[in-house]
Amino acid sequence: MLLVSCAGAGRYRLPVKHPPIYDLGERREFCTKCHGYKKEPVDFERYNHTPLFTDFHRLVAYQDQRICALCHEQSFCNDCHVTRTELKPSIKNETENYRRVQHRGDYLSRHRIDGRLDPTSCFRCHGSPRTAETCRPCHG
Amino acid sequence: MTFYRGRAIPFWVLALLMAWPSLAPAMELGLSSDTIVRHLERDERGGQTRSLLPAYEFLRLDYGNIRTPGLSLHAYGWGRANLRDNYATNTTAGELLYAYLEYLDPNRDWQVRLGRQYVFEGVTRESLDGAYVKTDIIPTVTVSAYAGSPLNLEDTAGRRGDSIVGARVVHALPGRYDVGVSYKRTANNGTADEELLGTDVSLLLPANMTLLGHSTFNLITHGFGEHSYEARIPIAAFELRPFIQKYRYADYLNGRAGGAKPFRFVSQLGDKVTIAGCEVFWYPAENIEVGGRYKHYEYDRRFGSADMYTALATVRRRIFSEIGAEVGRVDGDRAENRYYLGRAYAYWDIAPFFVTGDVMYVSYDEEIYGKGSAFFASAGMGRKFFDRALNVKLSLDFSRDPYFDKDYRGTLAASYQFGK
Numbered sequence: 001m002l003l004v005s006c007a008g009a010g011r012y013r014l015p016v017k018h019p020p021i022y023d024l025g026e027r028r029e030f031c032t033k034c035h036g037y038k039k040e041p042v043d044f045e046r047y048n049h050t051p052l053f054t055d056f057h058r059l060v061a062y063q064d065q066r067i068c069a070l071c072h073e074q075s076f077c078n079d080c081h082v083t084r085t086e087l088k089p090s091i092k093n094e095t096e097n098y099r100r101v102q103h104r105g106d107y108l109s110r111h112r113i114d115g116r117l118d119p120t121s122c123f124r125c126h127g128s129p130r131t132a133e134t135c136r137p138c139h140g
Numbered sequence: 141m142t143f144y145r146g147r148a149i150p151f152w153v154l155a156l157l158m159a160w161p162s163l164a165p166a167m168e169l170g171l172s173s174d175t176i177v178r179h180l181e182r183d184e185r186g187g188q189t190r191s192l193l194p195a196y197e198f199l200r201l202d203y204g205n206i207r208t209p210g211l212s213l214h215a216y217g218w219g220r221a222n223l224r225d226n227y228a229t230n231t232t233a234g235e236l237l238y239a240y241l242e243y244l245d246p247n248r249d250w251q252v253r254l255g256r257q258y259v260f261e262g263v264t265r266e267s268l269d270g271a272y273v274k275t276d277i278i279p280t281v282t283v284s285a286y287a288g289s290p291l292n293l294e295d296t297a298g299r300r301g302d303s304i305v306g307a308r309v310v311h312a313l314p315g316r317y318d319v320g321v322s323y324k325r326t327a328n329n330g331t332a333d334e335e336l337l338g339t340d341v342s343l344l345l346p347a348n349m350t351l352l353g354h355s356t357f358n359l360i361t362h363g364f365g366e367h368s369y370e371a372r373i374p375i376a377a378f379e380l381r382p383f384i385q386k387y388r389y390a391d392y393l394n395g396r397a398g399g400a401k402p403f404r405f406v407s408q409l410g411d412k413v414t415i416a417g418c419e420v421f422w423y424p425a426e427n428i429e430v431g432g433r434y435k436h437y438e439y440d441r442r443f444g445s446a447d448m449y450t451a452l453a454t455v456r457r458r459i460f461s462e463i464g465a466e467v468g469r470v471d472g473d474r475a476e477n478r479y480y481l482g483r484a485y486a487y488w489d490i491a492p493f494f495v496t497g498d499v500m501y502v503s504y505d506e507e508i509y510g511k512g513s514a515f516f517a518s519a520g521m522g523r524k525f526f527d528r529a530l531n532v533k534l535s536l537d538f539s540r541d542p543y544f545d546k547d548y549r550g551t552l553a554a555s556y557q558f559g560k
Contacts, residue, residue, distance in 0.1 A: 022528065063342060073200065085218060097487055
């Protein structure tokens with residue numbers, strides 16, 4: 001009862017959905033473009049989609065997936081993060097070349113090198129028994 | 141074709157659907173369809189020609205209170221049929237990726253999900269059939285928990301006896317910090333498969349600076365698998381992001397049954413890697429973005445270190461209309477671990493049409509299968525119809541690399557959104 005009574009009014013709650021980005025005009029898809037660098041109620045600067053955002057977005061997505069869900073359905077995340085799809089994201093969204101997904105071009109060749117230098121970067125997506133299906137035909 | 145794995149979840153979904161009209165009076169329907177037909181023609185070593193014509197359908201459904209709090213149903217899956225196939229014997233495939241009911245209470249204090257879903261938070265990134273609950277009802281504290289059956293372990297002794305439970309507790313002071321502790325345990329056929337404890341933190345500092353990151357402790361091997369932290373420091377038109385990551389392979393690369401052999405092998409080597417570096421972004425004008433990244437890899441046991449350099453720039457005409465270029469160098473300990481990369485791309489929106497182009501060239505210091513370089517080129521175009529609800533895209537790709545002498549691919553895709 002005490003805890004529930006502490007739930008004060010006026011606390012900030014995220015909206016269910018962000019307005020569609022096309023409805024906002026021709027603006028850069030940087031959160032700070034509209035929200036600025038204010039740290040309250042949410043530090044939106046953390047979610048700025050820089051060209052390297054895909055490489056480090058896990059740091060912020062792990063902390064509050066609800067921010068991601070304001071704009072992205074779970075299906076968007078599932079293009080990469082899921083138990084099994086046959087089409088890697090660079091092929092499923094072939095023309096969306098601005099997204100800088102990792103596996104474009106000759107990545108079948110380069111993954112030998114990147115994997116030797118940092119196997120953890122492969123493991124994050126291919127580390128479970130099911131997601132390792134893409135590795136198994138060659139690596140066992 | 142495999143859709144439902146497990147019997148309990150469809151029953152829940154059906155039961156709730158039957159009660160639906162009384163639970164949710166104001167309904168919205170959203171449908172999203174991606175139909176993709178690919179054509180692959182490959183000249184492979186030995187003079188063989190491979191031809192394949194697979195057709196994919198990705199279908200998403202959102203029904204209920206989609207934009208407002210309430211009850212909603214969400215489902216997403218894909219299927220594939222090969223219209224021509226002299227490449228493989230399996231002519232169909234598919235999977236239900238998620239299908240869950242979600243309830244968000246009017247004050248948005250409670251979020252509940254039932255069904256197949258993907259949980260991505262704290263130490264967890266798992267597809268599961270089960271239940272997920274999240275609440276903010278206690279001021280400054282957010283608590284979430286989930287339990288069910290993980291999909292990832294199906295291929296190792298089936299799903300009987302498989303389970304997953306986890307939770308995350310966050311304490312946050314808006315504008316100051318948030319600190320989270322999370323836990324996950326999976327069991328395969330009744331035996332502990334993975335058990336992780338994690339912490340994550342965001343610390344908001346003066347001058348708009350931020351420090352964030354997380355650590356993961358493996359409760360089975362009793363060691364820290366990962367520490368990843370970075371700072372974000374905006375300075376006028378620049379932003380610096382120094383970072384450091386530490387991984388201990390034995391604790392991070394789970395050597396469990398069913399994993400790929402390279403991870404199981406590397407996890408036995410006892411090595412650690414420290415990756416440190418910095419990203420720098422410069423925004424000289426609203427439509428120009430220049431970035432760079434340096435990463436240094438230092439190993440505990442393995443001989444030699446490695447470096448990775450990346451520089452890129454984009455110029456935007458409007459949202460989703462830009463050109464960009466990138467150059468990179470991976471400089472490993474031996475010649476086999478070194479390459480140069482160059483890439484240029486364009487995505488140009490000339491509504492209702494758009495055109496795309498992409499070229500990439502990679503030069504390896506040591507040949508791979510007798511080839512010292514790779515070349516990839518892609519050209520595409522599309523047209524949007526019905527106020528962007530329908531998007532028809534055609535792309536043609538060519539690649540020549542160590543794995544393929546010549547690889548031609550064509551992709552025709554139609555994306556349709558109803559109720560967007």
